[in-house]
Amino acid sequence: MPRARIHRRTVLKGLLAGSVVSVALPGLDYFFDPPLTARADCAAFPKRFGIWYWGNGVLPDKFRPTGDGPTYTLSEQLMPLAPVRSKLSVISGTRILTPNTVPHGSGPSGLLAGGDMSSPDGNASSGTFPGPGIDQIIASTIGDETLFPSLEIGVQRSSQSVSFRGPNAMNPPETSPAALFTRLFGASFREPGTMTEPDPRLGLRQSVLDVVHQQAGSLTPRLGVADRIRMEAHLDGIRSIELRIARLQADPPSLAACMRPEMPLEAYPDIEGRPQMNLVSDVMADLLAMALACDQTRVFTVMYSQSVNNVLYGDHSAGHHQLTHDEPGEQPEVNDIVQTIMGSLNGFLSRMDEIVEGDGTLLDHSAVLCTTDVSLGRTHSLEDYPLMLAGSCCGAFRTGIHYQSPGAENACRLSLSILRAMGVLAPSFGQGPSFTTSGLSGVEV
Numbered sequence: 001m002p003r004a005r006i007h008r009r010t011v012l013k014g015l016l017a018g019s020v021v022s023v024a025l026p027g028l029d030y031f032f033d034p035p036l037t038a039r040a041d042c043a044a045f046p047k048r049f050g051i052w053y054w055g056n057g058v059l060p061d062k063f064r065p066t067g068d069g070p071t072y073t074l075s076e077q078l079m080p081l082a083p084v085r086s087k088l089s090v091i092s093g094t095r096i097l098t099p100n101t102v103p104h105g106s107g108p109s110g111l112l113a114g115g116d117m118s119s120p121d122g123n124a125s126s127g128t129f130p131g132p133g134i135d136q137i138i139a140s141t142i143g144d145e146t147l148f149p150s151l152e153i154g155v156q157r158s159s160q161s162v163s164f165r166g167p168n169a170m171n172p173p174e175t176s177p178a179a180l181f182t183r184l185f186g187a188s189f190r191e192p193g194t195m196t197e198p199d200p201r202l203g204l205r206q207s208v209l210d211v212v213h214q215q216a217g218s219l220t221p222r223l224g225v226a227d228r229i230r231m232e233a234h235l236d237g238i239r240s241i242e243l244r245i246a247r248l249q250a251d252p253p254s255l256a257a258c259m260r261p262e263m264p265l266e267a268y269p270d271i272e273g274r275p276q277m278n279l280v281s282d283v284m285a286d287l288l289a290m291a292l293a294c295d296q297t298r299v300f301t302v303m304y305s306q307s308v309n310n311v312l313y314g315d316h317s318a319g320h321h322q323l324t325h326d327e328p329g330e331q332p333e334v335n336d337i338v339q340t341i342m343g344s345l346n347g348f349l350s351r352m353d354e355i356v357e358g359d360g361t362l363l364d365h366s367a368v369l370c371t372t373d374v375s376l377g378r379t380h381s382l383e384d385y386p387l388m389l390a391g392s393c394c395g396a397f398r399t400g401i402h403y404q405s406p407g408a409e410n411a412c413r414l415s416l417s418i419l420r421a422m423g424v425l426a427p428s429f430g431q432g433p434s435f436t437t438s439g440l441s442g443v444e445v
Helices: 079-087 106-113 134-145 177-185 201-222 225-250 277-293 320-326 332-354 412-421
Strands: 011-016 019-024 048-053 088-092 151-154 164-166 299-303 366-371 387-390 401-404
Touching (some): 134 412, 177 277, 277 332, 320 332
Parallel strands (some): 088 401
């Protein structure tokens, strides 16, 4: 006799003070075919996920490392990342399978949302993702555990972002370091362990858990053996939340690395029309890294520079995007700009790696996807898509390697690996030609 079907959106419900409260079920094999695999645990520290994005691509021949595995050699454009090489995986040879209909837009849309960007005028700046990006999928799973479900910041002064909650629902970046400081560390900020009275909301949350906990038992007889084990683990998780709340009521946590950073300058004006990109990036890195250390958020997007940007770097003769199309030959100015951007990325990752958490660092407990909008800027190619993954996400990913795809694999496999490593039990990712049910095993542990 067929068993009664439990929908994956089923919740455990109860009444509290006349109102309905609910807690979602965990992901179960019951919902998915094939079954999914659990990932590594961070012990006392949370996992974090972030995107670090820059516009206008790279020069693939100068970006791609030589050699495979842990003995590879950093390329010319990746050399600024040498200080964090051991915490970084470089991924070469994958491609975006989404149709390349919107130059500079189809790549990030395909990688992060699994489908092509729609744009009324074919322009990335006016386009939209077809659905939520992986950052927002992750935020919807873990974001309610922090003050900010996700943070979006920008180094270039721009309103563009690659963080979308859904179609036409972009999360604009905060580009003012002073405004970001006020939002994160203003008058209402309290360092963990400094509160003298427990937060009154903790009692309500405890009551909600008490109400729904008993409802789970009625589902157990309808589940298979593996799902019963998973349900019990989920209930153990609820019980751990109850214990955490009890500890919070007794004594708020003291995260050793958490402290209020120095207040940045009110503004960082351009110098002769050229923005101070590296300086602003370093300031934003300090603020964001401390927000993560203080567990104010666990999901972030850094928009270093937007797609199709014409930022003037150093003493170069023209803006970045213009040079990718107009500079002749081997494009030495474009090459220098990419190395400058990689220097900023190194500064950001190094800041995360400096923050000690237990036996590891903030970077060890994170997965940071570092990518851009095209491969070769001159042609808008989506082949050999530039991808790097920093941090092991508590042991879920290999680091210190160059993974060379043997057959132009679907880049969305990496997106699916990230979702699963962050606790999203997704059976698949992507639409149409980008659809995949397999992660990128070459970077997984």
